[in-house]
Amino acid sequence: MNDQAEALRNLVRQDEGAPLFRAEPAETRPTRILTITSGKGGVGKSNFTLNFALQLQSQGYKVLVFDADIGMANIDVLMGASPKYNLYHLLKREKSIEEIIYRGHNDLQFIAGGSGFNDLLSLTKEELEYFTEQVLSLSGSLDFILFDTGAGLTKESMTFITAAEQTIVVTTPEPTSITDAYAIIKMVHSQEPGIRFQLVVNRVTDRKEGQQTADKIRMVSNQFLQLDIPTLGYIPDDANVSKAVKRQVPFSVLYPDSAATRELKELVRRFEQSQPAAAPTEAEEGGGVKRFLSRMLKFMK
Ligand SMILES: Nc1ncnc2c1ncn2[C@@H]1O[C@H](COP(=O)(O)OP(=O)(O)OP(=O)(O)O)[C@@H](O)[C@H]1O
Numbered sequence: 001m002n003d004q005a006e007a008l009r010n011l012v013r014q015d016e017g018a019p020l021f022r023a024e025p026a027e028t029r030p031t032r033i034l035t036i037t038s039g040k041g042g043v044g045k046s047n048f049t050l051n052f053a054l055q056l057q058s059q060g061y062k063v064l065v066f067d068a069d070i071g072m073a074n075i076d077v078l079m080g081a082s083p084k085y086n087l088y089h090l091l092k093r094e095k096s097i098e099e100i101i102y103r104g105h106n107d108l109q110f111i112a113g114g115s116g117f118n119d120l121l122s123l124t125k126e127e128l129e130y131f132t133e134q135v136l137s138l139s140g141s142l143d144f145i146l147f148d149t150g151a152g153l154t155k156e157s158m159t160f161i162t163a164a165e166q167t168i169v170v171t172t173p174e175p176t177s178i179t180d181a182y183a184i185i186k187m188v189h190s191q192e193p194g195i196r197f198q199l200v201v202n203r204v205t206d207r208k209e210g211q212q213t214a215d216k217i218r219m220v221s222n223q224f225l226q227l228d229i230p231t232l233g234y235i236p237d238d239a240n241v242s243k244a245v246k247r248q249v250p251f252s253v254l255y256p257d258s259a260a261t262r263e264l265k266e267l268v269r270r271f272e273q274s275q276p277a278a279a280p281t282e283a284e285e286g287g288g289v290k291r292f293l294s295r296m297l298k299f300m301k
């Protein structure tokens with residue numbers, strides 16, 4: 001494993017003058033990497049990730065959704081797409097990253113999940129180098145990479161969450177979902193105190209229920225972790241979400257005037273305002289992509 005870590009370290013080394021791969025990207029954007037996670041499963045992460053990504057895109061950002069849910073990969077199903085290639089083919093050096101990026105509704109770019117993530121932690125040196133180079137080639141061309149992770153504390157999810165700079169924790173008002181959300185916050189915070197958390201309460205009956213749910217998580221996080229977790233918003237329980245899932249079209253595309261979509265739009269506005277301004281050099285330095293890759297190293301030692 002040390003060999004792999006060394007190879008990756010060399011590739012992401014900041015102080016090397018020579019370009020690492022191909023031509024310079026046409027644009028240079030400081031890419032932000034986010035994970036979307038939850039303690040309990042089935043709380044609405046994938047639907048949130050997909051529709052959040054679409055809204056960000058409609059605000060003019062370049063977004064890529066990465067389905068990092070190993071067990072229940074389903075971003076593609078939510079879009080009625082059946083991509084032939086996924087991360088597995090990239091890891092095995094069968095396809096380039098461009099070849100595994102698909103276009104969904106409104107041309108949203110996404111990488112389908114697959115069995116590949118299991119293999120990520122046991123790659124050969126050559127496979128790891130290829131993976132790293134390919135992911136680095138995304139630097140500068142995207143504003144956001146969103147990882148939809150599986151629920152709970154799996155090793156793979158933890159790798160992504162702790163390597164990314166920020167994570168959105170999705171919960172519902174149910175007590176089991178709240179306690180599990182707190183458990184994941186506590187675990188991530190203890191491993192990587194620098195990760196920024198933001199909360200989304202999904203499937204609320206009304207704003208009051210959303211507020212009460214957010215308050216509970218905020219209070220325990222404040223008290224026991226000295227951590228302030230801002231809330232991005234509350235998405236109502238809306239029958240249109242399930243209807244859209246059945247039609248395999250993202251709810252914000254199929255039902256742009258639904259209560260869920262309206263709240264999501266507000267939420268995206270708050271998210272935009274919450275983003276720290278990028279340092280002028282961030283894009284040239286590989287934005288968040290380099291940082292993300294070098295942080296993944298910790299788990300490969
Ligand atoms: N705001 C909502 N209103 C009504 N139903 C919702 C809402 N959000 C999600 N759902 C329902 O919950 C189901 C599960 O959502 P989703 O697949 O996004 O959850 P998940 O957290 O990604 O699940 P998993 O942990 O299995 O990956 C949806 O198919 C939909 O029926």
Ligand SMILES: [Mg+2]
Pocket residue numbers: 045046047069072074148
């Ligand atoms: Mg999911």
